[in-house]
Amino acid sequence: MDIFDVSADGHDAESPQGGGFYADDVPFRSGVIQEQSPPRMAYIAALNGFNPPRPEGHFRYCDLGCGNGTTLNALAAVYPEAEFVGIDFNQGHIAHAREWAERAGLSNVRFVQASFTELAGHDLPSFDFIGMNGIYSWLEGDPLSAVHRFLADHLRPGGLFYVEYMCMPGMIAVVPMWQLMQALVPDTGGSSHERATRALRLLEELTGGGMGYLQKHETARRAVRGYLQDWQRNEHRVDHFAHNALASGFKPRFVTEMCDEMASAGLVFGGRAAVRLNDPELSVGTQQLSVLRGVEDRQTRELLTDFTRNERNRRDVFVMGGEPDPEGAKAFLLDDVRMLCRRPAAAASRKLTAPGDREITLEGPGYDRLIAGFDGAARTPREVEMPEPVSDETLITAAHRLYATGEYFLCRKTIYDADWRDVPERLSMPLAMNRILLDNSIAEFRGNQMVAEATGGAAIWLGPLEAFGVWAWLETGRGGAADVLVQRFAERDEKVTVSGKSVPLNSLAKGQIEQLLVRLGRGKLRNMLRLGIVTAAD
Template identity: 30%
Template sequence: MNDWTSGYVAEIGYTYDFFHAMTPTRMGLAALSKGVQHPFGRETFSYCELGCGQGFTANVIAAANPHIDVHAMDFNPAHIAEARALAEQGGVQNVHFYERSFADFAGSPGLPSEFDVIALHGILSWVSRDNQRLVYDFIAKHLKPGGVVYASFNTQPGWAAAMPMRRILTDHAERGTGPLEKRIDDAIAFAETLRKSGADFFANNPDQVTRLTKMRAMPRNYLAHEFFNKDWTPFHFADVAADMGQAKLDYLGAANLLDQMDELCMSKAQLEILDNECDQVRRESLRDVMLNEQFRADLFVKGGVPFTERGAVGAWFATPFALARRYSTGPVKMTWRGLEVDMAGLDYDPVLQKLSEGPATVRDLLAQGLFGAMQWADITRMMKYLVGAGFIVPCLPLDGIAERSEGCRQFNLAVCKQSEETQKLSFLASPVTGGGVAVDRMEQLFLLARSEGHETPESWALFAWQILAPQGQRLEQDGKVLETAEENIAVLQVRAQSFAARRVRILEQLGISLQPIATAQEASVASSAAA
């Protein structure tokens, strides 16, 4: 082990995910939902990510928010090299990446002395206690009053049953030889052998059998960073809240809006217990026990200032929303914590139909009478639910959309060009939402085809095949690899037609197009006609 890693996995790079909860517009809505003023609506503000991994989330946020000064650090030089390369390729000038440890980051040349937002996704659970103290010290010294911290971490009691199996896996991998990926495979195989031997642990903990089965199919770079670090700490929420408290931060609320809506997944008896608990930290601890929580994503605030009732309503009025997925009509249902939930009794159809035409503020929707006779509490509850269910997304103001659109176009073009060789990047930046939108490799190739003048789904499919075929890459259908060109092209054409019919319009409403603004609308008309 190299000393500079401090026990953290460096042999395998981390994944290239985009974490939606770290999007400024989403954090702003989560804070507004709790009635707390926040920095996310300012014309300019500073954003710091600690432990940014490959830096993809920081790059997307910077590309979609040119008014934000983004700074991100990671100790792994390979991560930072790749993050900087993507920023340069995508023309992102408002992001700054630092190859630093937590111990020396604060002294980096050019680093602002204070930040409005500090974000750390999953860092606390995977670093040593000494590094945790350095993180909290940085937050205490460099978060502005009124600033917000986003922190996600593994949680007890949800991980309690898994801890023995995790120890077996890591001990076996540590004793093994060869590359880490091989040692992970060997460790999983050994745990499976142990299970088949009739070990009572697995017999008495069937959830861990399911976990072990799922692990066999998980990407090894994810498992390396999730399970095989030297340090791995599932926290009790009260302990994290206490450490944040030492840095002068108070708990603001859950970053995920559905986690602010306990009525969706709890019994009346559970809700009564929570309602009777006046201590916010203890309330969250009890909630974790009720849900057997294993992962939290939380917001903390330094000197939070509550909205007045009038101020909160005004902030809601001014918030724009956009449709995030195709909607025709019918119930909006979802599975949340193992339960199928919906918003029975609230008529969301007029709102979703209107948003299918393009983004609109709550004020616009109210002015057109689209909420009917709903009470204000039901209006905000419905909008939170629709965001949490993935049907709508909060947006940036319309001002500045032209600059954001061109910046996102350049960045997204750089991402899509990489899809000619790899599928590792699967999100594009939206100038409308200020965040990332999932777009898989084939869809990125179709967007590239459109940007190069191909107007029909059939031509998009041929364009994609001409990239895949020379690399020896083939598609699968029903678990079978398609060998002939005709079979592959036929499947690509079906996917391209579905993309034209179901995705192009939504992506363009979210500002995602590789074409200059002047030609994007013409292409949209052509693809709609072809579909």
């Protein structure tokens, strides 16, 4: 990882509501969850043959276990005509969410402090979209049943439910490690932060001295190493460990079990929020692909895919009622979904990597036209003139594979002023919510998503250093940005990775900071300008 790629976790808050330990005395620092955006949920459902609710104009969206409201407030900011409701039982989370909503000037979002078992006593409407990120695996008993009842009662027919959860078989090796840490560092009623710090120090000692279990189980070793590395870079990750690894009562599920639970609420599986995993050729190796294609039942295919990939986390979309509508789905994908290239067409990637060290090339006159058509304006696949007639299915698959490269924005409306332009000397950031997100990234030294009306949610990820660079550009203009960053970094004690080595942030030279600003001006800031996240200052 080079100096400009310092990353941070983007998971939203988790508020388990079952028995056992839950760290309610430390905040869960959350980010904007890209997969929870209405356009992304609708796109996934349509790829799998369902005609989704249109994420335009007035619709209703609910976030179950909204945490501190980061995702919901961000969505409310880019959809002023829609209604948003966030629900969480943690008083601190709700207070934070309401504070940010007020600071952002949002009047279309409200937050309800309640446990899931108390929701029947609240007057809540029906919703077109419901999201739940990071909490489902910690629910059990009455709270879990209450969520199923809420979905059955409040998600409209054809409505979409996004849910993130731990899954088997990948978690089978990780669960024993977290259970071990809970036993070695039990909850004694003290500070959750201190408990998590003791657990991480002990974990560091155990792994440094060699542990046979971790040597034999690569998945567990990667999970442990990830937490330790994050903790070394950013002390706030201690609280994340407290909320996840030290929270008791979690239960990983096989995808077939999850589908059965959703069926009890009237929902059917509608696709994976990870875009490329809806294409079997991009999900498994060649040998496994032939077996996968021979399995007719969709749930069983998903189970086989999870075993092939050793998945330990899933982000899925479920559909209320689940009646397929292939024609309606095709119409949405061809006439409503717009794409915009993140890079000039000449530099666009023409390859997709797939399991088994395979490469899928995206070449030919059809791809040439699509790539050129998605550069300079956000267009639907049908708006791009093809060199010769192609079937709807071929056009949808080609557009999907381009999107799966990660080099395209999924847009909800046409952007006509998306030409590549130099970033001006001085910038402004018109959306108050984006400025809140940016300031929060700097305060906590963590990455986050910037949001845009054009994308209907998350648009551009900024790592911690990139967030500093954008902030300095906004504050002083390009000319004074490096000097102000030298001063700000001198006050910080975080570490960054430079040329493979961890170095203090306050040791960065002005030349290295100038390099950061040059890269921002040539890359992400240009796209932020195209999407309207930043504009030229008066």
